[in-house]
Amino acid sequence: MTGVDPAVERRRLLRLSAATAGGVLLTASAGGRTAAGDVTVAPAEEVPPTEDLMREHGVLKRILLIYEEAERRLRHGKDLPPEALRESADIIRTFIEQYHEKLEENYIFPRLRKAGKLVDTVDVLKTQHDKGRILTRRILDGATAKGLADEHTRKRVVHAMRSFDRMYAPHEAREDTVVFPTFRDIMPAREFAEMGERFEDEEHRRFGAAGFTGIVDRVAGIERELDIYQLSKFTPHV
Structure with missing residues (x-):
């Protein structure tokens, strides 16, 4: 991934994985699911x-x-x-x-x-x-x-x-x-x-x-x- 600090991206992905496992902040284009029926996860925003x-x-x-x-x-x-x-x-x-x-x-x-x-x-x-x-x-x-x-x-x-x-x-x-x-x-x-x-x-x-x-x-x-x-x-x- 060009222009992104690998360590920062790794931590972001780890938090996203944890959020997915915990089932938090579930969103979707329709009723929490995509057109294909897959659940999408919105990662929590970073605290500045x-x-x-x-x-x-x-x-x-x-x-x-x-x-x-x-x-x-x-x-x-x-x-x-x-x-x-x-x-x-x-x-x-x-x-x-x-x-x-x-x-x-x-x-x-x-x-x-x-x-x-x-x-x-x-x-x-x-x-x-x-x-x-x-x-x-x-x-x-x-x-x-x-x-x-x-x-x-x-x-x-x-x-x-x-x-x-x-x-x-x-x-x-x-x-x-x-x-x-x-x-x-x-x-x-x-x-x-x-x-x-x-x-x-x-x-x-x-x-x-x-x-x-x-x-x-x-x-x-x-x-x-x-x-x-x-x-x-x-x-x-x-």
Whole structure:
């Protein structure tokens, strides 16, 4: 197949085969079948790399809400399971900092710098990544029963979560509304598509077959433990 990366085509065919075996997304010219009676299969569309990064920001936002709840409990002397806080910070460390942000630093930021686009913004975002890792370390260090029982450590953890929340809300918003759209504009279509393949491969290499869905399930479990999973809890009484 001229002009197509063999590795990319191989992965596409493997996913198509899996979709066929599972009987998903069946379509046809008439009633799900061709004129000859054969069932046709429409492969699922690839997730563009910028959309992949934006949905990962959804995980980050949900952890920010968990931190907000944890901070509220600690400030008001209410019960907070240390394991819930530690699990949240571990998701930030492994999924956001060691995976999501590394994709940005290795693929997104260099291309923008090379194109002379948003260079100052990229520099600030990279600095914020570095600061965020320091804050995550502080949260992890203090997220123990002994740590949260100690007033000094508890205040340190609360300050770290508050600083993290304040920084990352505008951080992810700027990336979603400015950085990622600009990046997509400067990328050739074929290279952009192949980058999505690389992102997907790396996701499953690090997090197994469940990938992103498995991470979302972990976050939902923490939300249930803290009784903030139901979306209706965030509806104001007006």
